[in-house]
Amino acid sequence: MEKKTNLIHCALVVVLSLCLVSSPVLAEDNSVSVNELIENSADYNGKSIAITGEAIGECLERGNNAWVNISDGSNAIGIWMTKEEAEGITYYGDYKYTGDTLVITGVFYEACKEHGGEPDIHCSAFKISKAGEMKSEKIPAAKILLAAGFTSLALILYMTYRQLLNKKPERSNAD
Numbered sequence: 001m002e003k004k005t006n007l008i009h010c011a012l013v014v015v016l017s018l019c020l021v022s023s024p025v026l027a028e029d030n031s032v033s034v035n036e037l038i039e040n041s042a043d044y045n046g047k048s049i050a051i052t053g054e055a056i057g058e059c060l061e062r063g064n065n066a067w068v069n070i071s072d073g074s075n076a077i078g079i080w081m082t083k084e085e086a087e088g089i090t091y092y093g094d095y096k097y098t099g100d101t102l103v104i105t106g107v108f109y110e111a112c113k114e115h116g117g118e119p120d121i122h123c124s125a126f127k128i129s130k131a132g133e134m135k136s137e138k139i140p141a142a143k144i145l146l147a148a149g150f151t152s153l154a155l156i157l158y159m160t161y162r163q164l165l166n167k168k169p170e171r172s173n174a175d
């Protein structure tokens with residue numbers, strides 16, 4: 001009996017330790033959403049942040065640098081990066097493509113003096129966490145199967161109906 005209690009104790013200790021170990025990792029995470037940045041822009045101004053979003057629209061080159069717009073679903077913001085960095089991005093989201101998903105580390109500016117007083121992020125590093133792709137125009141297999149199923153069902157019903165009609169002795173209103 002005592003052994004069992006000890007085991008439970010051990011399990012509890014392990015679970016609690018795991019909780020303690022994982023929480024500082026979460027606390028250190030400086031990733032934010034675009035909306036959070038915009039809404040609390042004064043708090044984040046001049047601070048290093050991490051942000052994840054889809055590259056959208058198109059890359060606007062400015063000399064050796066470039067503007068890349070990212071959207072994380074909550075909002076969109078311009079990222080100022082080197083032209084070389086921007087060249088690493090393959091897909092930009094639009095009606096036809098899903099853009100590359102970028103994880104950007106950089107400094108947020110509430111009203112960037114360098115760039116006309118607009119909010120932006122000056123990228124210090126980024127990686128592509130998920131490659132973009134062409135949006136699929138194909139009909140999913142499940143839909144085709146479902147449609148085929150319904151068509152067969154309709155045919156069977158129609159045939160049965162025809163057979164029933166033919167079997168009926170009195171067809172006063174038919175023909």
Ligand SMILES: [Zn+2]
Binds near residue numbers: 114
């Ligand atoms: Zn700027």
